Amino acid sequence: MKFNIPILMYHQIRDIKEKEHLSSLAVSPGSFRRQMKMLNLMGYKGVSLTELAPYLSGEKRKKVAGITFDDGYLNNLTHALPVLDQLDFTATCYIVTERMGKTNDWNLRLSQQPLMTKEQIHEWINSGMEIGSHTLTHVKLGEVDAATAEHEIVDSKNGLEDIFGTSVHHFCYPFGSVNDHAMKTAQKAGYITAVTTERSRCTDHEDLFRLPRVVVARQTLPHLFWMKIATGYEDKKRKR
């Protein structure tokens, strides 16, 4: 049976300063609230990857949209969590294990923003939200040697599971950088899904270790947001 399931990709939820460059991935708290309300009005339930998995495999059918946040910014907790809570939505936040409580220092051209501490991640989980792994140090998996890739993919999972006492079944490739080895390693490590930065809604024949997403950026106005969810707009941006 055919379906199109959007997995929304967010990074930061915060207001930005006029002078700030390269902040297109920071969605304002007001826009985020309007987007989640629109999703709800369109009849979709926003869900974490664990809740989404049976829909991706075709076992369950309903209007659902995956909600994901990359990197683990503190502003996900302060600005996104209350909105998700209010609508009874869940979401997956991909944590960079060795950067908890630090900043997004893998890209110094971007404004440095605080990432959640362990305590704050506990708060995120205790509120019914989910965490996934985004490696140990935010490396380009498609460009590092095999041993490094395995270390980053496997040990980040084990580390998060030890610290938070929860299963970590979902993975996100940093910078969208992925190759066959990284996909196989993620599968062997026991993850159930892995998301990329490839653009599209998910179809009924998707590789669970190379899931495309629907990018939501600062300039995604309400009409465009609707188009990305309800039409083939994002699917046409797909490269592979």
Ligand SMILES: [Zn+2]
């Ligand atoms: Zn990232």
